[in-house]
Amino acid sequence: MEETHPYMKEGLLAELLRPKRIMFIVNPKAGTNMQRHIRNSVDKYLNHKRFEYGFSFTERSQHAMELAEQAIADGFEIIVAVGGDGSINEVASAVMGTDASLAIVPAGSGNGLAMHLGYGRGVDEAIKKINTAEEQVIDVGLMNGKPFFNIAGIGFDGLVSNLMKGSNWRGFIPYFLNSVKAGLQYTPRECRIETDDRVLTEKCFIISIANGPMWGYNFQIAPDARLDDGLFEVVLLKDAPKWQYFAAVPATLTGKIYDADFVEHITTSRVKIISEGENYIHLDGEGTILTGELEFEIKPKALKILVPRQSS
Ligand SMILES: [Mg+2]
Known part of the structure; x- marks a missing residue:
């Protein structure tokens, strides 16, 4: 049918039918042969009636954030992070607070947020899910002003991320080996933790400040965390014999970690952590080492995100 109803040409219906502009920001180092793979997948599986698309490829750290900012300035409405947790953090940092x-x-290691949202682990699968995904608005965490979207951690998991940083080997096996290494190496350290209504001083193996529930690979450190309730789940793994931490790993896969005797969790909108010396930290899996006070605050509903439908 060549003839179109006037409503189709302008107005609400036209706006609804207009293809959305979608930019894929690709970290070519994240997956095998990613440059070609992503183009083929998008050609094959993206709904071309609903989306007009472009690609940008990152060449260095922080480049994903710059490319995302540029794409938003150029009028792209959906910005896709194609990569691991680091790429997602950079792209989301550019998207937060905008209309995009x-x-x-x-396509990388970890992907706790993507797993939780239901994007799965495969490139083709995720592109098919974008076709029918629905927009939601989620909270963003800030640590000393720096955004994170899934989980920040201090202690053991911060050490794991710092160990991962030192090698180009990615995937579950290095993650597992570095976790064992960090588990043997890291000793709980005393911290003062201030939340909305509590102050406690504890020796902690892990302090997780969770917006989303899982680290990646289905390990749930904060099974009841919700992305849109304006609150963090703070999960403390307190001082205990090390074998107890290792023995608790299966409980993180079944959402039962809160049952362990040495685990405490607090729901709060703010956290301040004060400790002596260097802190091993990660924000969405990216390792860093900092000294001094760490202040966490939540920005409610600060990021629009496409969430796959449960059934698709
Ligand atoms: Mg929450």
């Missing part, structure tokens, strides 16, 4: 929405094609 984030989508994710997981």
Whole structure:
């Protein structure tokens, strides 16, 4: 049918039918042969009636954030992070607070946020899910002003991320080996933790400040964390014999970690952590080492994100 109804040409219906502009920001180092793979997948699986698309490829750290900012300035409405947790953090940092929405094609290690949202682990699968995904608005965490979207951690998991940083080997096996290494190496350290209504001083193996529930690979450190309730789940793994931490790993896969005797969790909108010396930290899996006070605050509903439908 060549003839179109006037409503189709302008007005609400035209706006609804207009293809959305979607930019894929690709970290070519994240997956095998990613440059070609992503183009083929998008050609094959993206709904071309609903989306007009472009690609940008990152060449260095922080480049994903710059490319995302540029794409938003150029009028792209959906910005897709194609990569691991680091790429997602950079792209989301550019998207937060704008009218654009984030989508994710997981291609790298971890991907706790993508897994939780239901994007799965495969490139083709994630692109198919974008076709029918729905927009939601989620909270963003800030640590000393720096955004994170899934989980920040201090202690053991911060050490794991710092160990991962030192090698180019990615995937579950190095993650597992570095976790064992960090588990043997890291000793709980005393911290003062201030939340909305509590102050406690504890020796902690892990302090997780969770917006989303899982680290990646289905390990749930904060099974009841919700992305849109304006609150963090703070999960403390307190001082205990090390074998107890290792023995608790299966409980993180079944959402039962809160049952362990040495685990405490607090729901709060603010956290301040004060400790002596260097802190091993990660924000969404990116390792860093900092000294001094760490202040966490939540920005409610600060990021638009496309969430796959449960059934698709
Ligand atoms: Mg929450």
